[in-house]
Structures are given as structure tokens and as C-alpha cells.
Amino acid sequence: MSKKKEAILKAATVLFANKGFADTSMQELSKLTGAAEGTIFYHFKNKERLLLSILIETRGDVVEAFDRFFEGRSCRDGLHMVEEVVSFYLYLAGLMEFQFLLLQRHFLYRFAEENAEFRENLEAIYNCIADFFEKAIAMGQADGSIGDVHPRKTALILFTMVDGIVRFKNFNLYDAGALFNDLIDSCRRMLKP
Amino acid sequence: MSKKKEAILKAATVLFANKGFADTSMQELSKLTGAAEGTIFYHFKNKERLLLSILIETRGDVVEAFDRFFEGRSCRDGLHMVEEVVSFYLYLAGLMEFQFLLLQRHFLYRFAEENAEFRENLEAIYNCIADFFEKAIAMGQADGSIGDVHPRKTALILFTMVDGIVRFKNFNLYDAGALFNDLIDSCRRMLKP
DNA sequence: AAACTGACTGAGCGCTCAGTCAGTTTTTTT
DNA sequence: AAAAAAACTGACTGAGCGCTCAGTCAGTTT
Numbered sequence: 001m002s003k004k005k006e007a008i009l010k011a012a013t014v015l016f017a018n019k020g021f022a023d024t025s026m027q028e029l030s031k032l033t034g035a036a037e038g039t040i041f042y043h044f045k046n047k048e049r050l051l052l053s054i055l056i057e058t059r060g061d062v063v064e065a066f067d068r069f070f071e072g073r074s075c076r077d078g079l080h081m082v083e084e085v086v087s088f089y090l091y092l093a094g095l096m097e098f099q100f101l102l103l104q105r106h107f108l109y110r111f112a113e114e115n116a117e118f119r120e121n122l123e124a125i126y127n128c129i130a131d132f133f134e135k136a137i138a139m140g141q142a143d144g145s146i147g148d149v150h151p152r153k154t155a156l157i158l159f160t161m162v163d164g165i166v167r168f169k170n171f172n173l174y175d176a177g178a179l180f181n182d183l184i185d186s187c188r189r190m191l192k193p
Numbered sequence: 194m195s196k197k198k199e200a201i202l203k204a205a206t207v208l209f210a211n212k213g214f215a216d217t218s219m220q221e222l223s224k225l226t227g228a229a230e231g232t233i234f235y236h237f238k239n240k241e242r243l244l245l246s247i248l249i250e251t252r253g254d255v256v257e258a259f260d261r262f263f264e265g266r267s268c269r270d271g272l273h274m275v276e277e278v279v280s281f282y283l284y285l286a287g288l289m290e291f292q293f294l295l296l297q298r299h300f301l302y303r304f305a306e307e308n309a310e311f312r313e314n315l316e317a318i319y320n321c322i323a324d325f326f327e328k329a330i331a332m333g334q335a336d337g338s339i340g341d342v343h344p345r346k347t348a349l350i351l352f353t354m355v356d357g358i359v360r361f362k363n364f365n366l367y368d369a370g371a372l373f374n375d376l377i378d379s380c381r382r383m384l385k386p
Numbered sequence: 387a388a389a390c391t392g393a394c395t396g397a398g399c400g401c402t403c404a405g406t407c408a409g410t411t412t413t414t415t416t
Numbered sequence: 417a418a419a420a421a422a423a424c425t426g427a428c429t430g431a432g433c434g435c436t437c438a439g440t441c442a443g444t445t446t
Binding site: 218219220230231234239240 | 432433434435436437
């Protein structure tokens with residue numbers, strides 16, 4: 001992949017995440033990357049395909065990060081693994097700040113309504129994460145560290161919690177870091193047998 | 194307030210919530226309301242002020258709804274009141290669907306960064322809701338139905354949960370209704386002494 | 387009957403936008 | 417070194433945008 005193409009993808013991720021899709025102009029993107037406007041359209045046939053490319057890249061990054069982190073990892077018990085998934089999600093949301101911010105923006109879900117490629121990639125990301133929560137809960141129920149809750153639904157509720165925390169951080173409403181300990185505590189109370 | 198002005202406010206709420214700020218044109222708003230474009234600018238000095246008017250109206254509606262619901266209401270105990278706040282939030286998110294969707298959109302928080310009026314109204318809405326959660330938790334700790342948790346932080350975590358559920362619903366990711374019982378259950382487990 | 391008011395109109399202005407294209411430079415292949 | 421392919425350029429276009437403004441009109445006041 002050419003240097004310019006990479007620069008365009010990187011800068012567009014930040015701009016789309018921070019300013020939104022409609023409020024980011026190709027002109028601005030051109031200036032920021034040093035690439036001519038024509039170059040952007042040489043690499044991406046239009047603005048929407050540029051966004052899709054970012055989403056596909058993000059999917060790859062997120063799925064790979066989760067798989068890497070948990071492959072071969074043997075946790076003390078299921079409850080402990082839930083805590084690790086929560087922590088890792090929050091860690092990743094800091095590491096891949098702009099990609100996570102992008103995933104919370106509404107325009108992505110508007111595209112997903114009409115474009116199957118958007119839908120598939122979004123679903124892949126969400127399923128990957130929800131599956132990790134569910135696996136951890138199921139493991140906890142097998143080893144007795146987690147009580148009798150509905151695995152999938154509880155996984156979604158946990159997902160909702162950490163995602164909401166990231167949202168509060170992104171909107172500058174509250175300091176997510178200050179809530180971390182209480183969040184982990186809440187999870188433990190929620191899940192214990 | 195003139196009929197046209199009311200129609201503009203109402204239609205703009207739906208459009209801004211569904212399509213975003215930048216993707217909603219005054220032309221579209223004009224066609225939908227039957228008001229000439231000039232009429233919109235007669236009532237609201239510009240697009241941003243129109244959005245602010247909607248936010249101010251939303252603040253009034255949300256705060257009034259919460260105050261009305263809980264004034265004079267005597268709950269069995271604090272834990273029960275937490276459940277009622279959760280339920281009422283979700284009920285209101287259905288009743289005032291577009292206003293709640295609007296509150297989750299990023300452009301509002303971008304305006305809030307530079308415009309104190311936006312910031313004040315957003316804070317008023319969030320503080321009102323978080324306060325109700327906190328009050329319920331404090332009550333529960335007084336009557337023994339809720340364990341020893343940090344009231345404000347736990348209030349924020351609860352808020353995060355219900356807000357996240359609404360977000361999942363808005364994005365058509367999962368059916369929020371199907372999670373309701375498990376959500377209430379999780380809250381109970383989280384809070385019990 | 388004259389003066390005034392506030393709600394409303396829609397053509398039109400200045401400007402920005404996504405996307406195009408004819409042409410140039412750089413890289414790879416032969 | 418020549419030819420071919422890939423990467424890149426930036427001036428340009430037409431559509432659409434927010435917003436303005438001169439003007440209409442029904443109703444009220446003087």
C-alpha cells in the first residue's frame with residue numbers, strides 16, 4: 001500500500017471520528033495528508049468507499065486484537081476472564097481511540113441500513129466482542145465462579161456497560177477512568193453466584 | 194406560538210435525530226412542514242439556534258417528566274426506586290423517541306464544546322437523571338435494601354447501562370425489550386447488600 | 387381610511403462540496 | 417534505455433447548501 005493511501009486512511013479515520021462524515025470535506029483531507037484531492041479518488045472510488053475501507057480495517061484490527069489477547073490465555077476462572085474482557089475493551093478503546101469513536105457514530109449505522117458490506121463488518125465487530133463476554137460467562141458458570149444468568153443476554157448487558165462508559169468519555173461527560181474500579185466491582189456483584 | 198413554528202420544531206427534531214444536523218437541509222425541512230424556507234429563518238435566526246431551541250424544549254420535557262413521575266411517589270424501598278428509575282427512563286426513551294435519539298448524537302456535544310448554552314442544557318438533562326439514580330441509591334442504603342457502594346459513581350454506571358441499552362435499540366443492534374428483565378435483574382444483583 | 391404589525395414568501399446570492407479529467411511524474415517491466 | 421503501468425496532480429464543474437431580502441397580506445390600531 002502506497003504511503004499516500006495509508007496517510008489518507010489514517011487521517012480520514014481521525015476526521016470522520018471527530019467531525020463526522022458530512023462535516024469532513026475531501027479538501028480538508030487533502031490538505032491534511034498532502035495528497036491532491038484527485039489522489040484520494042484514485043485510491044477510493046468515492047467518499048463512502050473510503051469510509052467502508054476504514055471500517056474494514058477497523059474490523060481487522062479489533063478482531064485480531066481480541067483474538068491475540070485471549071488465544072492460549074488461561075484465566076483463573078470465568079469471572080476473572082469477564083474482568084479481563086472488560087479491562088481489555090477499555091484498554092483497546094484508549095489504544096484505538098478514533099476507531100472506537102467512529103464505531104459509536106450514527107452515520108455508520110445509517111449506511112449499514114442500506115449497504116450490506118457496512119452491516120456485515122459492523123456485525124462482525126460486535127459479535128466478536130459479545131462472543132468473548134459470552135464465552136467468559138459460560139466458563140464461569142462451568143467452574144462455579146458465576147451464578148445462574150442468561151449467558152448471551154448478560155453478555156450484551158456487560159457490553160452495553162463498557163460501551164456506555166466509553167461513550168461518556170468520548171462526550172467528555174464524565175471521567176471513565178474514575179469509574180473503572182466501580183465498574184469492575186459492579187460486574188463482580190452482578191455475576192457472583 | 195404559531196402553528197408553523199411548532200411544526201418546524203417538531204419536524205426538525207425528527208430530522209435532526211434521524212439524519213443528523215449536517216444531513217438535514219432547510220429545504221427538506223421547508224417541504225416537510227409546508228413552511229417557506231424564509232419562514233424558518235423568521236422564527237429561528239439560523240440552523241444552530243433552531244437546534245438549540247429543540248434542545249431547550251427537550252430539557253424542559255425530560256426534567257418535567259422525571260419530576261412529575263417521582264414527586265410524592267413513595268417507593269417500597271430504595272432498591273425498588275432504582276428499578277422504577279430504570280423502567281421510567283426506558284419508558285421515556287420510547288415515548289420521546291426522537292428527543293432521546295437526538296441526545297445521543299455527536300453533533301450536540303460538538304456544539305457544547307464551543308457554546309455554553311448547549312453545554313448548560315445538556316448538563317441539566319444529565320444531572321437531573323443521574324441525581325434521581327443517586328437519590329434512589331442513597332435511599333436504599335438508608336433503608337438497607339442496597340449495599341455499600343459509592344452512590345454517585347454507581348448512579349453513573351446505572352445511567353451508562355440504560356443509556357447503552359437505548360443506544361443498542363437506536364442502532365438496531367439488539368432488541369432492547371428482550372433485555373429488560375435481565376437488566377432489572379442485573380441491577381438488583383449489583384446493588385443488593 | 388390611513389398607518390402599522392407580524393407572519394410569511396420564494397427567488398436568488400455567495401459559497402462549499404464531492405467528484406472528474408487531461409495531463410504529469412514515478413515506478414516497474416521488458 | 418524504452419515502454420508500460422501505476423501513482424499522482426490540481427484546475428475545474430454543477431449541484432446543493434445556508435441564509436438574505438424585498439415584498440405580500442390579513443388583521444389590528446390610530
